[in-house]
Amino acid sequence: MSMKKNKIIRLTVSYLIILLMCAVVIYPLLWVIGSSFNPGQSLSGATMFPKDPTTAHYAYLFDQEKSNYISWYVNSLKISIITMISTIILVSFTAYSFSRYRFLGRKNGLLTFLILQMIPNFAALIAIFVLANRTGLIDTHLGLILIYVGGQIPMNTWLMKGYLDTIPKELDESAKVDGASHIRIFVQIIMPLAKPIIAVVALFAFIAPFGDFILARIILRSNEKFTMGVGLYEMVAKQFGKDFTTFAAGSVLIAIPIAILFLCFQKYFVSGLTAGGTKG
Amino acid sequence: MVDVIKPATKHGRNATLLSIIPGFGQFYNKQYVKGFTFLILTISFFFSFLDTLNWGFWGLLTLGTIAGLDHSIFLLIDGIIALIITAIGLGIYVFNMYDAYNTGKKRDLGFMISSVKEQYHNLLDSGFPYLMISPGFLLLIFVVIFPLLFVILLSFTNYDLYHSPPAKLVDWVGIQNYIDIFTLDLWRKTFIGVLGWTIVWTFVATTFQVALGIFLAIIVNQKDLKGKAIIRTVFILPWAVPAFVSILIFSGMFNESFGVINTGILHAFGIDPVPWMTEENWTRFALIFIQTWLGFPFIFAMTTGVLQSIPDELYEAANVDGATIWQKFTKITLPMILFATAPIIITQYTFNFNNFNVIFLFNGGGPAIPGQNAGGSDILISWIYSLTMTSAQYGKAAAITMLLSIVVVTVALWQFKRSKSFKEEDMN
Numbered sequence: 001m002s003m004k005k006n007k008i009i010r011l012t013v014s015y016l017i018i019l020l021m022c023a024v025v026i027y028p029l030l031w032v033i034g035s036s037f038n039p040g041q042s043l044s045g046a047t048m049f050p051k052d053p054t055t056a057h058y059a060y061l062f063d064q065e066k067s068n069y070i071s072w073y074v075n076s077l078k079i080s081i082i083t084m085i086s087t088i089i090l091v092s093f094t095a096y097s098f099s100r101y102r103f104l105g106r107k108n109g110l111l112t113f114l115i116l117q118m119i120p121n122f123a124a125l126i127a128i129f130v131l132a133n134r135t136g137l138i139d140t141h142l143g144l145i146l147i148y149v150g151g152q153i154p155m156n157t158w159l160m161k162g163y164l165d166t167i168p169k170e171l172d173e174s175a176k177v178d179g180a181s182h183i184r185i186f187v188q189i190i191m192p193l194a195k196p197i198i199a200v201v202a203l204f205a206f207i208a209p210f211g212d213f214i215l216a217r218i219i220l221r222s223n224e225k226f227t228m229g230v231g232l233y234e235m236v237a238k239q240f241g242k243d244f245t246t247f248a249a250g251s252v253l254i255a256i257p258i259a260i261l262f263l264c265f266q267k268y269f270v271s272g273l274t275a276g277g278t279k280g
Numbered sequence: 281m282v283d284v285i286k287p288a289t290k291h292g293r294n295a296t297l298l299s300i301i302p303g304f305g306q307f308y309n310k311q312y313v314k315g316f317t318f319l320i321l322t323i324s325f326f327f328s329f330l331d332t333l334n335w336g337f338w339g340l341l342t343l344g345t346i347a348g349l350d351h352s353i354f355l356l357i358d359g360i361i362a363l364i365i366t367a368i369g370l371g372i373y374v375f376n377m378y379d380a381y382n383t384g385k386k387r388d389l390g391f392m393i394s395s396v397k398e399q400y401h402n403l404l405d406s407g408f409p410y411l412m413i414s415p416g417f418l419l420l421i422f423v424v425i426f427p428l429l430f431v432i433l434l435s436f437t438n439y440d441l442y443h444s445p446p447a448k449l450v451d452w453v454g455i456q457n458y459i460d461i462f463t464l465d466l467w468r469k470t471f472i473g474v475l476g477w478t479i480v481w482t483f484v485a486t487t488f489q490v491a492l493g494i495f496l497a498i499i500v501n502q503k504d505l506k507g508k509a510i511i512r513t514v515f516i517l518p519w520a521v522p523a524f525v526s527i528l529i530f531s532g533m534f535n536e537s538f539g540v541i542n543t544g545i546l547h548a549f550g551i552d553p554v555p556w557m558t559e560e561n562w563t564r565f566a567l568i569f570i571q572t573w574l575g576f577p578f579i580f581a582m583t584t585g586v587l588q589s590i591p592d593e594l595y596e597a598a599n600v601d602g603a604t605i606w607q608k609f610t611k612i613t614l615p616m617i618l619f620a621t622a623p624i625i626i627t628q629y630t631f632n633f634n635n636f637n638v639i640f641l642f643n644g645g646g647p648a649i650p651g652q653n654a655g656g657s658d659i660l661i662s663w664i665y666s667l668t669m670t671s672a673q674y675g676k677a678a679a680i681t682m683l684l685s686i687v688v689v690t691v692a693l694w695q696f697k698r699s700k701s702f703k704e705e706d707m708n
Binding site: 007010011014015017018021022024025026028029031032035090091093094096097098100101103104105106109115116118119120122123124125126127128129130131134146147149150151153154157182186210211213214218228229232233236237244247248251254255258259262263266269270 | 522
């Protein structure tokens, strides 16, 4: 019966490890939820399960006279959604051209995209800072969106081009014979077939600006224009610990919807990344 | 077999030579409309951009001559615009020659030259991909290529707090910034220190997160383990919560005065408070822990996907051959995982090499270290950030950016050379 004993030991050890890891994963999240209900501004003397929980911090965040939190939320959503839509449009154009047409400069174009996607676009942060100042795009959402979209193009073009390459060329060739125009083939034949990869690109193009901190921090200057990341950072960085409970409430309000959204779409994420990783 | 007959005429060569003046090659080929288009395009190009180019290149060469009047950085920007315009102009010029050559070649081979109407259709057909690419490409030029050119050029100037327009001029200094970084004591010491920690950070943090992710995926994937779905959801959580939120939460937890790590957990075990934020090595330790926490779910999810795709027959065959669990693991499971996730693992290394968020949000790159101008947990990218945003050392920061980009691009090119898509892509 040593097989059975082995199995019990193996499973027990496995469960213990899993339990430990679950604790490590969940503890910080529970802690921040607990903190957000703690009365008072600082955390000294705070407990994870406060005896007299308060929703005052949440009320404070929603009070538009005292806090710009709602604006940050709207800004983040606005910037991410516009970036997402623009990226999808531009990337489907470039990816379709690279996948379907053979033209002078195609090879160099592809190589340029390949190299550009390797350099994170915040590497040029000095230039972005100086140029934004020069062009007056500093402290504007437009400037930030342009940088995000530009940064998204190379990688996602390769990703989508890889997918479009797998759609049989016979489809568009027969449509061409039937007299369909270039635009018609693109809009009515290829794009509907490319829906899965469009979803993946949309996810990436939404999440990247949403989770970005550094570019938003360089470009945005005034408090009411901040995105979530910059806003929350300013909240804790200014006088660390003073506003921590309010910050905790703010974190909870942003983390929960995003986490739920993420868990719903997680499958597509993984498939997109494996496609991009092994193929793209 | 078709014999290649050497054509008697030399229209291809002649047309190419004539189109040194744009349009004339097309005239030679009797394509008058096209020729005029090229000619007019060229003339208007020179008329509209001559001043811009003249001014731009003067600015680029001198970076201004009168302090207080000439703004060196604006001149540099205008210079880059001039460079880009020149590049586009040259592109059109080369295209003009290429077109003349192609048409001439067709004539040499005895083909009919297409009429105006056919040319129009040809233009629509061959122009369509350019039309589709141009919006994305233009944006790319202005928000990605332009800044990169700017950084490259900036790294050869002395732009810093003391050479700051409009009051002062910025000058070209050649490779002085690079020399300084490697020879001036303060810079060399800092650079080597930061580079060293960047490398240690990249390897240790990434290896930890990869190893933990794979390890947990294997454990959870055991056949007889119950509650897989809920466990997987919990393990994905750190990936699902926006990273900047988690990092800021951790910086609160590790806070020395009120953080729960010191006041709660360590206190409960009777351990004295640890100086997480003020002692260099403790900050680094905490950072590696945080990055492992943040990064393992991604590898975990990938590996889980791979594990589920390994056919059971492999293990059954191994069982028949009497393989031990360990043998099955090292001969089947691990090779399968590493083969499928290798490209992703490599991108994780390059990602952490430039992982600004975790370094900056946790402790701002601190604590400060005497005798160097970077914080104790600064990696290259966060050091560049503080050189730019707080100490205005633009020239030096640009030079360090260049050094960093060389590393990243080398690694990435090496990886892509090996990747399947690059080999399969017909690059013609």
